[in-house]
Amino acid sequence: MTIHNLYIFDRAGTCLHYSEWHRRRQAGIPKEEEFKLMFGMLFSLRSFVSKMSPTDMRDGFLSFHTSRYRLHYYETPSGLRLVLNTDLGVSSAREALQHIYSNLFVELVAKNPLCPPRAPVQSELFRARLDAFVRGLPFFAPRPA
Numbered sequence: 001m002t003i004h005n006l007y008i009f010d011r012a013g014t015c016l017h018y019s020e021w022h023r024r025r026q027a028g029i030p031k032e033e034e035f036k037l038m039f040g041m042l043f044s045l046r047s048f049v050s051k052m053s054p055t056d057m058r059d060g061f062l063s064f065h066t067s068r069y070r071l072h073y074y075e076t077p078s079g080l081r082l083v084l085n086t087d088l089g090v091s092s093a094r095e096a097l098q099h100i101y102s103n104l105f106v107e108l109v110a111k112n113p114l115c116p117p118r119a120p121v122q123s124e125l126f127r128a129r130l131d132a133f134v135r136g137l138p139f140f141a142p143r144p145a
Contacts, residue, residue, distance in 0.1 A: 003140055004069060004085040006130075008105065010118050011079025013039040017121040019130065021140070023085075042073065042081060062094060076101055090139045104130055 005020035015035035027034045049061040063072045065088060072084040074097035082097045108126040109115045115123055134140060 002087050003090075003134055003137065004087070006085075006100075006134070007035065007038055007081075007083040008121070009035075009039050009042075009081040009083070011081075012118070013043070014118060015039070015120070016080075016118075017126075017130075019127070019134070021134065038083065039081075042083065046075075063092070072097060074098060074101065080105070086139060093139075096134075096137055100130065100133065104133065 002022045004023045005018065007015060008017040010016055013036070015032075015038075018031065018035070029037075045064070046060055060075060061073060063070055065071070068088075070086050070088055070090060072086065072090070072093040074082045074094060076082075080101065082101060084093050084097055086093060104126060108123055108129060109121050110117075112123060115121065121127070
């Protein structure tokens with residue numbers, strides 16, 4: 001099991017943070033374009049799921065998978081969106097995303113007066129603690145090639 005990358009978007013679609021660990025293949029487009037495509041896909045998928053669901057979608061969608069990876073999604077009440085891409089061996093990363101939001105982002109970014117709201121995260125402490133947390137997850141190890 002392995003983790004490929006993490007995106008954090010604000011409610012307007014601005015990518016506030018991006019990290020990657022075991023991403024084997026790049027998208028072949030500029031990062032800004034990749035961020036726009038990812039947010040657009042999330043926006044459309046969320047809308048589609050809410051319209052097609054036969055029951056009330058209190059949590060919206062939590063994840064989806066392709067034949068190669070699983071996308072884990074967590075949206076906060078304030079509209080912050082966290083996306084973690086892993087291999088298919090990771091069934092749920094919801095607790096990890098909740099921890100990243102509540103224990104790392106809120107504590108080290110949102111409550112930090114030196115971090116302007118709705119701006120890309122510049123905090124080295126946040127980056128270091130996020131990296132340490134992700135590397136400590138049981139599903140972090142790279143998948144054999």
